[in-house]
Structure formats: C-alpha cells, structure tokens
Amino acid sequence: MRKILLILSCVVLFSGMTQAAILTVFSDNGISGTNLFTWPGGASGSIFQSSVAVPSLTVAPEGKYTMLTQPISGGFDGWGVFYLSGGRPSKVDLSQFQNGEIRFWLYTTTANMTLSFEHLKSGVDCQGNFGTTSKDCFDFNTVLGGLLNQWVLVTVPMIGPGYSVDMKDLYSPFEITANVGATFYIDDVRYVDSKGTPVFNVAIKNVSNQQPASVLTWSGGLTANWVRADQYLELAVDPYNNQTWGVQIYTDNKGSGANPTFSTTIPAGKSGSNPAGLVDMQKTSATLPLAWSIKAGTQTAIAAEPATAEPNDNGQNGNPTDPHAFQWLYMEDAQTPAIPSENTNQFQNGNSFVTVQDNAGIHFGQSDFEFGAQYPPNYIYLEANFKNALTPQTYQTSTLRVEFFTP
Numbered sequence: 169m170r171k172i173l174l175i176l177s178c179v180v181l182f183s184g185m186t187q188a189a190i191l192t193v194f195s196d197n198g199i200s201g202t203n204l205f206t207w208p209g210g211a212s213g214s215i216f217q218s219s220v221a222v223p224s225l226t227v228a229p230e231g232k233y234t235m236l237t238q239p240i241s242g243g244f245d246g247w248g249v250f251y252l253s254g255g256r257p258s259k260v261d262l263s264q265f266q267n268g269e270i271r272f273w274l275y276t277t278t279a280n281m282t283l284s285f286e287h288l289k290s291g292v293d294c295q296g297n298f299g300t301t302s303k304d305c306f307d308f309n310t311v312l313g314g315l316l317n318q319w320v321l322v323t324v325p326m327i328g329p330g331y332s333v334d335m336k337d338l339y340s341p342f343e344i345t346a347n348v349g350a351t352f353y354i355d356d357v358r359y360v361d362s363k364g365t366p367v368f369n370v371a372i373k374n375v376s377n378q379q380p381a382s383v384l385t386w387s388g389g390l391t392a393n394w395v396r397a398d399q400y401l402e403l404a405v406d407p408y409n410n411q412t413w414g415v416q417i418y419t420d421n422k423g424s425g426a427n428p429t430f431s432t433t434i435p436a437g438k439s440g441s442n443p444a445g446l447v448d449m450q451k452t453s454a455t456l457p458l459a460w461s462i463k464a465g466t467q468t469a470i471a472a473e474p475a476t477a478e479p480n481d482n483g484q485n486g487n488p489t490d491p492h493a494f495q496w497l498y499m500e501d502a503q504t505p506a507i508p509s510e511n512t513n514q515f516q517n518g519n520s521f522v523t524v525q526d527n528a529g530i531h532f533g534q535s536d537f538e539f540g541a542q543y544p545p546n547y548i549y550l551e552a553n554f555k556n557a558l559t560p561q562t563y564q565t566s567t568l569r570v571e572f573f574t575p
Contacts, residue, residue, distance in 0.1 A: 187369050188362035189264060190404050193249050193342050194272075195356055196231030196529065196541035197464065200341070201249040201260070207345070208243060223353055229273040229319055229411050230356035231529050231541055239349030246345030248284070249357075251338070259288050259337040266335045268361035269325045270342070271406070276352035277316060279308045283324065284343035285333050319355075321409040325363060360406050367406035368415075368572045369545070372399050375469050384568075386552060393555045394459070394476040400469055401548035401570065403462075405525060413574045414518060414526035417460055417548065420502040420567040421447050427566040428452045436505040442512060444501035446552055446563035456563050457553045458499035462524045462531060464543040476551050482534060485511065494533045496551065497521060502569075518573055524548055 193200045221236035228234050239245045251258040311322050326333045342357050360367055372381045375398060384399045407413045421430040421443040430443035432453035440453070448454035459479050463472040479496040483489035500522050504515040515522070520536040528539040530546050548570075557563065 188268070188360050188367045188406070190367060190369075190406050190544055191262065191265065191359040192544060193270075193357040193359065194235065194354065195358075195543070196228075196233055197466070197543040199249045201251045202258070203250045203252050204247060205250055206237075206245075206247040208240075208245065221353070223275050223319075226275070226319060227411075227527075228355050229321075230527060234273075234275070234353045234355040236351070236353050237344075237346065238351050239346070243349045244345055244347050245349055246282075246343065248286070248340045248343030250286075250340045257288060257339045259339055260341065262335040262338055262341060262359060264335075265359040265361045266326055266333075267363075268359060269323050269363050270357070270359050271321060271323050271408070272342075272357040273319050273355040274312070274322050274352065275317070275319050275355075276312075276346070276350060278346060278348055278350040278352070279312050279314075279316065280347045280350070281308045281352070282343075282345045282347060283308075283322075284340070284345070285338060286340035286343060287334060288337045288339050289334075319411065323364070358406060364408075366408040366410065366572070367404070369402070369404040370570050371402045373402050373469065374398060375400055375473055375549075378402075378469050384550060386554075392476075394478060394551045394553050396473065396476055397550040397552070400473075400550070402465075402469075402545045403525065403548055403570070404545040405572065407527065407572075410527075410574050412527055413572065414523045415570065415572055416518060416522045417524050417568070417570050418500050418502055418504075418515065418522050419444050419458070419565050420569055421445075421455075421565055422501070422503045423567055425567060428564070430455065430501075430503075437507055439507060439509055441505055442501065442507060442510075443503050444499050446565055448558075449562040449564065454556075456557055459496040459551050459553075460499055460524065461495045461497070461549045461551075463547045463549070464530060464541065465545045465547060466543050469547050472547055474549060478553075479534070494538075497531070497534055499550075518575070524570075 222228050222234055237245055237247060251260050312320055326335060344354060346352050372384060374381050381399045384397045386395055387398050405415060428447045428449050430447050430452055432441060434440040445455040445458045461474045474495050475492040477490045477492035477496055479493055479498050481488045481490035481493040500515050502515055506514040524531050530542045532538055532540050
C-alpha cells in the first residue's frame, strides 16, 4: 500500500476587497422566495408582463438573462419576490443584513418607480418612490441621477437618513414597480451585509461536513490515478458596480513564497517544464498534475462533488471519451509555458482556462463559452493525479492563488 502525505496550502489574494455575506434574491438561477408575483393582476410570471430578456445592444450584468417588465394598458406594472407557506403569507428573517444594503441592476425608461419591502406587520413597509411620501426611503431620481436607458447599479442601505427597514419579518424582500406603465429590466438582486464595496469570499471547507478547514489534503484511494481533495474552496462574489470581471485560479510554484519552489533544467516549452500542480518536496522538478471543477451551491458540497476523470478524456484529439471529463480543467501555473507536444498554452491572466467565474456565470465546462447560471456560494473542487507519485514522499504547493480581477 502506498502512503503519500500530501499537504496543499491555499494562499488567497483578496486584493483589498471586503468579505461579507451575500443573499441572492433574483438571478439567472431563479428566486430566493417561494413565489414571484406580477401586477396589476395576472398570474405569476405572466408573459404579458414579465419575461426573460436583455435590452437591445447590451449584455446582462449577471449571467445571460434579465427580468423584463412591460405595461399591459399604460398603467403601473411591476413584480416582486414573496415567501408563502401553505398558500398563506409567510416571512423570512434577514436581520443579518440590517446594517448592509440591497443591490440590483436597473435599466429603465423612467425614474417614476417604487421599490418596496413588505412585512407581515402593518405600518413598517418601506418604499422608495419618485417624489416623496410618508413611507419613502429614497428618491429614484437621486439614485439614478438621470441615467435612463442604460444599466445602473441601484444600492439601498437598510438604515439611512430618517428611515430603517425592519429586516426581521419580511414577507417580500423585493418589490419593484413602474408607476407610469414603463418598460424596465432588473438583474441580479441581492442583499449584502456590507456597504459600497465589492465582496470576495473564499474559504477552505471539508467536503464531508462543510466545516472550515485550514488546508487542502488528500487522504484516501491514493493508488488511483485521479483523486479528489478532501476539501473544497467555497466562493462567493459580489462585483458591486463592475459589469465585466472574473475570478481566476492557478498555482505560482516559481513565485515568491513558494514552498517548495519548482526548479528544472528542462528548457521551457519542453515536456517537464510546466510548474503547475503539486511539487515534490525533495525532487523539485517533479510535479503531480492538478485539475479544478466548479459547481453551483444548490446542493450540499458532497452531493455536488463531481466524479473524478482525466480532463483530456473528452473525445477530442483521439482521446477516449469520459462523460465526466468535460467538467474538469487542468490547473495552470503563473509560469506555465507553451508546450506544443502537450497542447499546453502559455499562462495568461484572465484566460478562460483559468477563469472559474465571471459576469456570465460559473465556468462549468472546458469550452471558452461554457459559463452558466450560478447560485452563490459556489464550490471549487480539486483533483490530483497520483499515477507517477513516489512513496514515501511529500508533494505540496503553498501558492494556490484565487484572485478577483477586472479588465
């Protein structure tokens, strides 16, 4: 039996960004509540009022789609997310976000709009209108600054001058209405428990119980080729007002602080010159390949965990076909050179092959275009190939980097 001690330390670069909790109320992946109602009248999701669309000559700030609302007869029109239980109004406690804010993207033809938060208790509803009423929290004219017919990030603190939204018993955490029957689009509605900055959360957690861990390790089945790590990286991002952004992952085994530092006499561009993966602590020219896969957080981490596979077994270039291969991408290194004999391209910041997530969603497949709906937090899994591992030996990297970037 081979016993190989492997310790993978994860160095995460936060780039000065805030860590905070995020609750997505509406996105490509759906809603956080139980029901989506539209008005005036009509059934939930009426195609006459609300449908999935994107304004002409624009792209969705999040994912691929937005919520389009159009008037039926020239009067007011809108929609909201609600919580019901047994067909009766229920409530959700969002007091965790009491000192934070709601954020959403708005593309509208008018500023004559109302944002509402509806409660089970009477007398505590809070609205933001065009103009002023006794329930107003803010004025859409001020929020939009006259910026119509373009995407604008709307941010509303839950506590502001002269008002405080009660977050303990929300029947609806988001209701949006155009008061004059205008066309408008909404995208990526979310609550954040901080204010005014992007959010970038990365944590190491055990797959088995989703509890925090300090390192990524491999403990079982090390006689196999590809083996998943016992831990995963939990990722949650709120880009704030950035419409084009991404998160990339790579090792930096020749960089400052690398332990061990990859070193080889093989010329760059030849097989064996790629520093990516886990490095042999004694023979620092030897590595074990790593691959990564990202999943939406709609299940537990153990339920979402992908089956292991050789990433190249995708049926291309004469390789075998493994139905699980498409979801795994080889890990690159900051100093990965172009290696024609291995079909390996030189590392490039922001390249799709190192990008786990961007404004279009999570990178669920190997294609440059396979980005799809996310539901934060998302899970990044790692697998390592032990085919050429020696025993007893230690392999590790101390420079696995996960970075938020903008162009």
